[in-house]
Amino acid sequence: MAYLASDKLEGRRTGTAGEQLAAAYISGQMKAIGLIPRGSDGFLQPFIVREGLEAGPKSRFSINSQALKAGEQFIPLPSAPAHPPKAKCCPASMKWIMYG
Numbered sequence: 001m002a003y004l005a006s007d008k009l010e011g012r013r014t015g016t017a018g019e020q021l022a023a024a025y026i027s028g029q030m031k032a033i034g035l036i037p038r039g040s041d042g043f044l045q046p047f048i049v050r051e052g053l054e055a056g057p058k059s060r061f062s063i064n065s066q067a068l069k070a071g072e073q074f075i076p077l078p079s080a081p082a083h084p085p086k087a088k089c090c091p092a093s094m095k096w097i098m099y100g
Contacts, residue, residue: 014049
């Protein structure tokens with residue numbers, strides 16, 4: 001567990017070098033204890049991961065009344081609330097204050 005949680009793996013996000021290191025480590029551990037590979041590539045089996053980064057047709061975001069393009073200029077979070085919060089920016093500190 002210490003290796004899988006280490007900074008070397010950089011969070012193990014899909015498509016990163018950290019993910020590849022984690023996959024190699026886990027596959028090696030499976031081999032070491034004598035498991036029989038059943039994946040399409042040894043112990044591995046590729047699959048598509050959808051991270052919720054596709055903007056829906058109703059996704060909207062604007063700054064100073066200027067509309068931004070969903071998926072290009074902003075990426076909505078998959079858990080965005082049904083009733084979006086209002087925000088005010090403090091130019092001096094550039095900190096966002098959220099309220100709803």
